[in-house]
Amino acid sequence: MTEPVTTYSCPNCGKTYETEDECKAHIAFCDRTRAERESLIGRWAEGNHGGITAIGRIDSVTGNGVWIRGLVVSECFGRFSLDKMPQVFAYEDVRVFDSVADARERWHLAVKDVADHLLETSIPGVDE
Amino acid sequence: MNRTNGLFAPYRCLVCYREFADRDERDAHSAECQALADRAKALVGCWVRARHGDVDVVGKVRGVDGPDPIIEGLEISGGYMVVDTCIQIGAVEADELVALESEDMAAEVWHDIVADHAERIWNDARGAME
Ligand SMILES: [Zn+2]
Ligand SMILES: [Zn+2]
Numbered sequence: 126m127t128e129p130v131t132t133y134s135c136p137n138c139g140k141t142y143e144t145e146d147e148c149k150a151h152i153a154f155c156d157r158t159r160a161e162r163e164s165l166i167g168r169w170a171e172g173n174h175g176g177i178t179a180i181g182r183i184d185s186v187t188g189n190g191v192w193i194r195g196l197v198v199s200e201c202f203g204r205f206s207l208d209k210m211p212q213v214f215a216y217e218d219v220r221v222f223d224s225v226a227d228a229r230e231r232w233h234l235a236v237k238d239v240a241d242h243l244l245e246t247s248i249p250g251v252d253e
Numbered sequence: 254m255n256r257t258n259g260l261f262a263p264y265r266c267l268v269c270y271r272e273f274a275d276r277d278e279r280d281a282h283s284a285e286c287q288a289l290a291d292r293a294k295a296l297v298g299c300w301v302r303a304r305h306g307d308v309d310v311v312g313k314v315r316g317v318d319g320p321d322p323i324i325e326g327l328e329i330s331g332g333y334m335v336v337d338t339c340i341q342i343g344a345v346e347a348d349e350l351v352a353l354e355s356e357d358m359a360a361e362v363w364h365d366i367v368a369d370h371a372e373r374i375w376n377d378a379r380g381a382m383e
Contacts, residue, residue, distance in 0.1 A: 181382045195382045196374060205334040207371070209378040225383075229375055236371040237364065239334055243327050244360055247312070247336040 138188035138216075158189040165191065165221055169228035171235075172215020176200060179213035180232045183221070190216035195228075198235050203246075205239045269319035289320035292350065296322060300353040302362050303344045307331050309370070310340050311353075311363040322350060327363055329370050 132141040133148035137155045142148035163186045172179045172193050181195010192212045199206050222228045262272035264279035268286040273279035296314045303310040303324060312326015315338075324340045344350035353359045 181378075196378050203335065207332055207334065207374050209374070209381060211381070232375055233368065233371050236367060240327075240364055240367040243334060243336050244363060247325075247327055 138190070155189050159186060162186045162189060162191050162219065165219075169222040169225055171220050171222070171228070171231055172213065173218040174213075174215040177213065178235050179210065179215055180228055180235060181210075181213075183219075184212060187214070188216070190214050191219050196232055198239060205243070207236060286320045289345065290317055293317040293320065293322040296350070296352055300356060300359040302351050302353060302359075302366070303342045304349045305342050305344055308342060309366045310342050311359050311366065312340065315339070326359075329367055331370070331374070334367070 130143075132143060133145050134141040135148065135152050135155050137152070137159055140151060140155075142151060162183075165183050166185060168183050169181070170183050170191070170193060172191060174190075177197055177199040179193040179195060179197045181193045184192040184194045186192070192214055194211055195209075195213075197206070197208045197210045197213050199208070222231065262274045264273040264276050265271065266273070266279060266283045266286050268283060268290050271282065271286075273282065293314065294317050297316060299314055301310075301312065301314055301322070301324065303322060308328065308330040310324050310326060310328045312324040314322045315325045316323045318341055321341050321343050324342060325338045326336070326340065328335050328337055328340050353362060
């Protein structure tokens with residue numbers, strides 16, 4: 126015998142909850158976050174999501190995540206890509222910059238981090 | 254006796270094995286090819302910076318394949334950055350393959366190169382972002 130399980134889900138982000146109260150509490154939070162993020166459309170920002178760093182301008186909001194149009198640093202099996210992307214989704218971690226100069230500086234730092242990381246992981250001197 | 258009909262190229266460069274229909278052409282090429290191979294061989298074990306088109310490499314020369322150095326180190330080209338133990342790069346011009354004094358110098362050069370690439374990528378994308 127299996128009991129049917131009722132779940133409640135957030136219309137913004139799709140997260141599910143077992144109780145209506147939990148879900149309502151989440152939706153209130155999620156709505157607030159979404160409204161905040163909608164007010165950031167057009168701003169220069171950085172978003173980190175699933176190991177990808179996107180730097181550019183906030184294009185639109187979906188659920189309570191933002192779409193960033195700009196540059197991306199990502200890794201796939203030790204190969205780091207620096208790409209231009211029309212849209213990258215960032216959900217958890219979104220920070221806005223005061224100016225394009227700040228965004229540019231942050232881009233350089235993000236790339237430099239990768240350069241440092243690669244320098245540390247490549248040790249061609251070990252055989253001597 | 255060698256006969257050339259366009260399908261059969263009897264002369265090969267002994268460095269890179271490229272085929273030539275004409276012996277003089279082959280000889281002229283081989284001399285250049287050998288000079289590149291010699292330059293690369295002389296750098297085995299050295300820290301170097303190498304460039305070919307948009308590809309930049311910093312690392313140690315581990316060997317030579319034909320006229321090209323085989324480098325263990327770091328590579329950046331437009332869209333990607335990677336560590337590789339076996340980068341083959343056809344650095345043809347003299348300033349495309351340059352010895353570096355030390356590992357510290359290599360690290361410094363690497364950071365300069367990466368910063369240049371990052372700046373170019375930013376400038377290319379800027380129009381699309383604004
Ligand atoms: Zn939600
Ligand atoms: Zn050759």
